[in-house]
Amino acid sequence: MSSDSTEVWAGWYRDRRxxxxxxxxxxGRQLRTRIRGVEYEGATFAALxxxxxxxxxxxxxxxxxxxLPIHVGGDVERATLSCLxxxxxxxxxxxxxxxxxxxxxxxxxxxxxxxxAGGDFDDALDRIQKQLPSGAELGSHTCAEV
Numbered sequence: 001m002s003s004d005s006t007e008v009w010a011g012w013y014r015d016r017r018x019x020x021x022x023x024x025x026x027x028g029r030q031l032r033t034r035i036r037g038v039e040y041e042g043a044t045f046a047a048l049x050x051x052x053x054x055x056x057x058x059x060x061x062x063x064x065x066x067x068l069p070i071h072v073g074g075d076v077e078r079a080t081l082s083c084l085x086x087x088x089x090x091x092x093x094x095x096x097x098x099x100x101x102x103x104x105x106x107x108x109x110x111x112x113x114x115x116x117a118g119g120d121f122d123d124a125l126d127r128i129q130k131q132l133p134s135g136a137e138l139g140s141h142t143c144a145e146v
Contacts, residue, residue, distance in 0.1 A: 005027075006025055006026065006027040007025070007026045007027075007066075008023050008024070008025045008026075009023065009024045009025075009026075009064045009065065009066055010022075010023055010064065010065070011023070011024055011062060011063050011064025011065070011083075012061075012062070012063045012064070013033075013035050013060060013061070013062055014060060014061045014063070015059055015060040015061070016059070020035070020036065022034065022035055022062070022064075024062070024064055029043055030042075030043060031043070031044070031045060031048060033048065033062075035057070038050060039051040039052075040057050042056075044120070045057075045062065045085050045087070045099070045101075046087065046096055046099035046118075056090070056094070056096070057087055058087050058088065058089060058090045058096055059087065059088070059089050059090070060086075060087050061084065061085065061086050061087070062083075062084075062085045062087070063082075063083065063084050063085075064082075064083050065080050065081065065082050065083070066080070066081040066083065067079075067080060067081075068080065068081045068105065068138065068139055069139030069140075070107055070108075070132070070136050070137065070138065070139060071136070071137045071138075071139055072135055072136050072137075073135060076139065077107070077108070079105055079106060079107035079108075080105070080106045080107075081103055081104070081105050081106075082103070082104045082105075082106065083101070083102075083103055084101070084102040084103075084104075085099065085100070085101050085102075086098070086099070086100040086102075087099055088100075098117065098118065099117075099118055100115065100116075100117050100118075101115065101116045101117075101120075101121070101124055102114070102115045102116075103115075103116075103121075103124045103125065103128060105128050105132075105138075107132070107136075108133070108136075112128045112131045112132060113128075114127035114128045114131075125138055
């Protein structure tokens with residue numbers, strides 16, 4: 001995927017007020033979503049800010065799936081990466097008290113999991129890669145850091 005293309009993933013947003021379906025768009029290393037009519041954008045999920053105003057996304061859970069190719073030998077097989085991000089409360093200075101990312105790769109009838117507290121997608125994907133059968137390689141992805 002080139003840096004000029006956009007990937008869009010369907011998912012769910014949940015907080016104390018309930019849940020709603022959302023889409024998350026990734027254009028290069030920039031993320032964008034709309035939640036309850038408010039646009040959020042940022043380079044990382046833990047830094048999604050209100051577009052045109054102050055405030056970061058917090059006190060919520062985002063959940064979405066990403067189709068991800070797995071390269072085995074000369075073949076490409078399909079897999080699904082399920083992503084669960086929990087964003088904590090805002091600290092008085094405006095930073096989040098936590099950003100926990102849990103990834104589960106569903107591939108070949110198995111589930112490969114990785115959780116990263118305050119980490120990023122690349123770290124979590126590296127942990128999953130180490131669990132895969134010999135010769136299986138994760139394909140390219142467009143994800144920003146948590």
